[in-house]
Amino acid sequence: MSQQVQGVIARAKGEPVRVETIVVPDPGPGEAVVKVQACGVCHTDLHYREGGINDEFPFLLGHEAAGVVESVGEGVTEVAPGDFVILNWRAVCGQCRACRRGRPWYCFATHNAKQRMTLLDGTELSPALGIGAFAEKTLVAAGQCTKVDPAASPAAAGLLGCGVMAGLGAAINTGAVGRGDSVAVIGCGGVGGAAIAGSRLAGAGRIIAVDIDDRKLELARGLGATHTVNSRQADAVEAIRELTDGFGADVVIDAVGRPETYRQAFYARDLAGTVVLVGVPTPEMQLELPLLDVFGRGGALKSSWYGDCLPSRDFPLLIDLYRQGRLDLDAFVTETIPLDGVEQAFARMHGGDVLRSVVVF
Missing domain, CATH: 3.40.50.720 (NAD(P)-binding Rossmann-like Domain)
Known part of the structure; x- marks a missing residue:
């Protein structure tokens, strides 16, 4: 059964973002629904709002995220409900010429969820980098979920999903x-x-x-x-x-x-x-x-x-180093903000005042 949650939407180029109700469908084959715990505010999200990526508005913004898998679709074996995961935007296919040559970090056919999240009126949303995590819950391909140590801080761990990993x-x-x-x-x-x-x-x-x-x-x-x-x-x-x-x-x-x-x-x-x-x-x-x-x-x-990373290899290793005190991911979290603070975070980003603002649910 689909769920209604709150998410940050960019409706048109240059317009301030706003929090709206979105519809998250049940996961289909190869998909997962993740309850988002934290999501960093990245320059890429601002590029989406400004039309710098493409013009497929409206966008559901957010992609540097960590959370807990709530449910999975048919055939999913990588993760299970209850797993703490970091979301990534390069779910490797395993079949393209890069993957077949043993270089999956260059995968040329990464994939996302096949279903779309929507607004209440049925308008399909374009999730930022195939994730869309400025939302209480999001639908992704199961391969976009990388299981890591659940003792890690979600605000810090989620940053490996994009900028810090890069x-x-x-x-x-x-x-x-x-x-x-x-x-x-x-x-x-x-x-x-x-x-x-x-x-x-x-x-x-x-x-x-x-x-x-x-x-x-x-x-x-x-x-x-x-x-x-x-x-x-x-x-x-x-x-x-x-x-x-x-x-x-x-x-x-x-x-x-x-x-x-x-x-x-x-x-x-x-x-x-x-x-x-x-x-x-x-x-x-x-x-x-x-x-x-x-x-x-x-x-x-x-x-x-993306730092030529392979999430399944690199995310768990880096989280282990973080837990050992050898990698200070907390240092990148300048502030934590509510879901309705994203537009203000964009303004602070322009001022150079923060390394990362992080939405915490």
Whole structure:
């Protein structure tokens, strides 16, 4: 029997979001209904509201979430009612060419629930990243549920569902940061901060945080940065080189995703170093680099999709590290807010005052 719950809806481009009643159907084959306990407010949700992803309004926003499985549909074996799970937006298919080659973190055919949640009048909703978790309950594909230790704080655990995993994975998975490596992270919001935390976790020797906001640089120190650079006051490339004996960093992570910051990352890396792009560009952005420099500097230029994570592998491991006190996920939770506080959280996001606002039910 379908259920009626409250959820945050974006009805049109640029309009303030509002809490409305939505209808959640019973799970069909391969699906699960999850009672959401916490959901982070991510920049991607704001992009949806602004029409920056697509124009399939109305959207049910929210995707960085953790909660408890309430019910499952036919054929579901991955999770069962009562399991504490983190939701992910890359449920791997197991059949595409990436999965068959043993690289499921690149799965090219990830899937979502087949049924749609709706408004009371039957209007179908587009769930953000196939999740839609600014809601008391949500319907997802069972493969989007990753079971983890239920002792973890839902507010902290849910952040692995997107931004924090993207940053941690950009350092550990994509950048392959190793013991003693030098790392520079450009942009120290939630994703960049997580890249710093991931670099520390991987044993990096020197971790350089770059931002234009001293408040974010101070937070970066708390997450593991050994040095900070305010790029309003100093040339970021020169500063990174000075801090790495004139060579540049082994790995430079661009957590902003602009042509200007990518060029900084490119020239701030050591010869044969690695650049990782994890910040998301907008469609109109263009990049120009001298091709001879691309050739002559060697190394690798990589893009990081969701931190190149495999949720079934990475989420339980990271939650275990969190429970052991080795990964401070709580540090990313700046504030907890009610469901009707999402619009105000978007405004604070613009002001740079928070790493993450988290809706707690």
